Amino acid sequence: MNQHVNSSRMIVCDGNEAAARAVVLARPDVVSVFPITPQSSLVESLAQFVADGALGAELINAEGEHSVLSALQGACLAGARTYTATSGPGLAFMFEPYVRTPGLRLPMVVSLVTRDMLSPQCVWGGQQDAMTVRECGWIQIYCEDVQEVLDTVVMAFKLAEHKDVLLPVNVCHDGNYLSYGVSRVELPAAELVDQFLGQPEVNWHIALDPERPMSVDPLTGGTGPGGAASFVGYRKSQVRGMAAALEVFSDIHAEWGERFGRHWAPLVEEYRLEDADIAIITIGSMTGAGKDAVDAARDCGQKVGLIKVKTYRPFPREAMIAALGKVKAAGIVDRSVSFAWDCGPLHQDVMTALFASPLRLPLVGFIGGLAGADITATHFERVIAETTRAAGGNVPSSPVWLNEHD
Amino acid sequence: MTDTHAHYLIVGSSHAGREALAAIRMADPKGRLVMLSREGRMPYSPTILPYVASGRSQPDRVGLADAEWFTENAAELVLNAQVVAVDPAARAVRLADGRRWTYDKLLLATGAEPVVPPVKGLDRVRYHVLRTLDDALSIRERSTQARRAVVLGAGLVGMHAAETMAAAGLDVTMVEMRPHVLAEYFDPKASALIRQTFERHSVRMMMGRRLLWAMETVPGSCRLGLDDGTELEADLLLVAAGVRPAMAMLADSGITIDKGILVDDRMRTAAPGIWAAGDVAQARGFLTGVPVVNGTLPEAVEQGRIAGMDMASDPDLIPYGGGIPLNTYGFFGRHAMAVGTAAVPEGDGIETVTDEGNGQNGYCRIVLKDNRLIGLAAIDRVMDAGILWRLILRRTDLSPVRQQFLSHPLETARALMSRGWR
Amino acid sequence: MPSQDTIRFIPERCDGCGDCMTACAKAKGGASRISIVGSGGGGWDIALCRQCGDPKCVANCPAGALDKHYGSGIVGWSQDLCVDCHLCTIGCAYGGIVFESAAGHVQKCDLCDGTPACVPACGKGALEHLSAAARLHETHADKEDLFVPGLSACQGCNSELLIRHTMRRIGRNSVVAAPPGCIPGMGTVGYNGQTGAKMPIFHPLLTNTAAMLAGVKRQYERRGKDITVVALAGDGGAVDVGFQSLSGAAERGERILFICVDNEGYMNTGMQASGSTPFGSWTSTTPVGTVERGKSTDGKYLPQLMMGHGCAYVATASTAFLDDYHTKLEKALAASRTGFAYLHVHAPCPTGWRFPAAMTTEVCRRQVESNFVTLWEFTAEDGLRFTHAVDRPRPLSDYVGMIGKYKHLGNAEIERIQASVNRRVAFLKGFCRQPSAAE
């Protein structure tokens, strides 16, 4: 074991605390918070860390998520590394400043402790909140377990602040299953994280700074002279930043693996896919149960593999196509709904990716885990069975709702 | 750009020119601004000259603008620069000494010069005119030696001069062709009051007489023959028989001239890039609509400002409202004023109301048309000439306050204006 | 051009007693230089030198006897140089320079070297010596104008005045937020890559101005930098959708100055009603028809709400009283170093309220003189203090009658507004430490 790993330490905590500890390591300048289930314990931890002096950030206890994100925008424009976390209705309330953040190219990190959306009234996990904002220009990363939450939150700062990217990042971890799920995690040493992240440089491109006076976000576009070209210029560069994120994030993961000895798949993880006939595609904490189901099926001789989506926005099209190229059919398990397409949003993205390649294979859609419902190994057995049937040409026309009878 | 190219070139350094210069600088702080004057002195007003002639004003203290003023206004004053020709096509002017200035925009504010009537023998006697400071100084000098003075012409220039000469102890006679003094401003009754004051101060007022001949007696003095046979002796002869616009330099320029240089309501002449203002200009008359040469200081100021604003494309410019005869006049401790057509006779829709103040408390004549003020003359009455001027220009309907206005013109006019700007 | 002192005449208060003229004649020895004249119908008017900025009397003087003193602003007259031609009286449209036969020369007001005798002589309060402009000029003229010279504001809008004054005062070491509305609409933040101010300035959302500024300020505080952080927001961004973030920031005591420029509606987007729109107002969303007659409820009075937020400083202001505004701006800036400072500036909108552009300042003045707008400041320590108490308010109809958006109102409705104005004044008085100390 090298010295880096030696100086880390093992702790036991839930995903919310892991995220909070990652924030401590990232040393943001300004953290603004407002509590919401199932994120509350995360911001409580942050407040405690600040109270204890473990986190030397300005803590703004704003009066709502709208102001939380707004305060961070101001801070970021003044040069601050910034962080917050929210969930479900909080994200909805935050929406107005939220949609604006990528356009301002503010490299924030915001954890989404995912939650199903109202209504029906519910306070439990589900990814409907995060999926609802998947087209806002934020980078979205989904984590599988508590350790990945911790590592990814730290890496997310490096991704957001990378000069080729310069976009805000949502690190999503599932409400209930990750927010409250406790496990043993390795906490990297602070000095090593400092070396990994470096000093924040967040407002070199746009600033509210008397030493560099400028007008931030003047009216742009319209049919006036240069308006259209100017607006297109901004939008295209935003798209370029998004596209660059895939490679940058891969490099960051490689570096992380080198420095800390944990190698996560940055975009999609292929699990036992080499000789698989079918794949199940997962996102978030369900992946653990999915992998168990794959192992069990393998034990029974079924050639099943798993594709875990980690980076969801930008969508890792090439990686997904490469993985799908190895199988004859795929079953996609979504934890939310795309109302327009009568399928899950991930399903829709996979279809789109396939269309952009010569590959054609049957896809089966599954929707499960809404409003805190569990997706168990049993559910995945069904996923495997349905997908196997689809590989034989029997493709259901609409999604299978995994918890329909639970 | 050369040393002798100005964006704004102003010819003439008196009221119209000065006001134009200031107005240009309000709107355009930068464009090169040069003022040419044929004088060798800093700018002064012709109106001050009678007081210089009398010794009341010191010639070195009558400046309209000093070097500091030009610096503050980022403008250059070129003295001894008499313009003798204007070439609108080349946008250039030529000076008497051959120098040449080019311009983008030119203002002619050359004022007026005295008219000397063609009287037999006049060219062979010593006489004075009064338009320049040198004229005033030479009158002043002559006054100390002279005993008998004759003033030809009872206009403002002549009246001012006559008074100062009388005050200096000279034996003064005025000769005026017309039956009344200051006939362009005052009606016969008011004129008579003014004339009588002069007579009380021992000035001989020979009205309705014409000078026929002049003849030198001893060097510097002369004898004058009038049309009624009267002969006068003069040690000092002042010819104040009127003025005409100083526009000789336009002779071959093709610019339209009449009695003066014809201008529109923005003081633009017919030639592009050339403006004219003041005594040299002939602008629309307010009441008649016919272009007139007005020849008064307030009009020169008004026109100069309009010309300057237009030259500098000042968006706040309000075009000329039209010229109105107006003047204030102090004489022997009394004071008179006339605004508008105060001298016109009654009739033809014109109403006049005269208040003779029992022969003691001054005099006031109000002239109305359609219940609007068109003229007012007063002697020894406190009146705000400026307010009355604006009441006329605004064609203020006096019907609602007619009685009040006629009985208390000062207060009523003040109240009307006060309400207007408050 | 520098500003100058002037004497203001309030005709409603004048009863023609002539005490001012007596005082002037006594102070100056001779005829009075101020003249009160009957205007018919029992009213009174005035003739008095206005100490013009571009005086025509001076232009008309051939003798150099009149002169505008750019320091004091007074148009001075020199007996020594005067030749009694009286041409100056032709230049003056105000009856401000007059030939007096007793004196034998023209006379004019010289403001008695800064303490005009006529003003205190008037027992009715009909004369006011306005010296603020000159004072302001002295303190602010040399400060850099940080605002763009050309703007697309509506004619007569007083926001430009306010912004220019404010930016001059706060200077370059500041960050300014201008949420959507008339203020950025007139070009304050700029268009397509061009800025409207020579300082860091930005568009927050309509809703999050105070929060964004709080973030800016916190970061600079963290770095140990003292930077002035100011919001120039409209009433929509303060009273309505912006209220939550404003309230939150105030409660947290964020060290920022929030200036609400209240034009009583969403004027930039076409004159829709806001929470600040007063009862009876026509707006495009509270139109006047056969059934409805403008806004049916009173406006929300934000400054009063801000008093309940533990702010370091709360004050109201009017651009007709710029000296008062500057005093408050000064205090508010100081307060914003220790806590939240809130200034509420009333900004009549010629376009949206339908009154002539030239009348804006008069409208501002009448708002205050009728108590429709009250000028006060509040701190937790000293309570509320009226900075321009109006003891004898004009009838509200004097103000309402000038404004097109009220033109459909009948007496009963005007009385209703009057009643709510009276209630508000009484209510505010309750916040005075010693109600009798209200000036």
Ligand SMILES: Cc1cc2nc3c(=O)[nH]c(=O)nc-3n(C[C@H](O)[C@H](O)[C@H](O)COP(=O)(O)OP(=O)(O)OC[C@H]3O[C@@H](n4cnc5c(N)ncnc54)[C@H](O)[C@@H]3O)c2cc1C
């Ligand atoms: C004795 C006297 C008394 C007066 N009293 C009164 C009065 O009481 N009330 C009243 O209203 N008006 C009076 N006036 C008239 C008044 O002075 C003029 O109306 C006024 O001065 C006109 O101003 P101006 O700028 O148009 O021209 P002017 O004052 O005539 O100035 C013209 C300027 O142009 C210069 N100039 C002329 N030709 C040339 C050239 N070719 N090249 C270069 N420079 C040139 C002259 O040197 C002069 O500086 C009086 C005039 C005189 C002479």
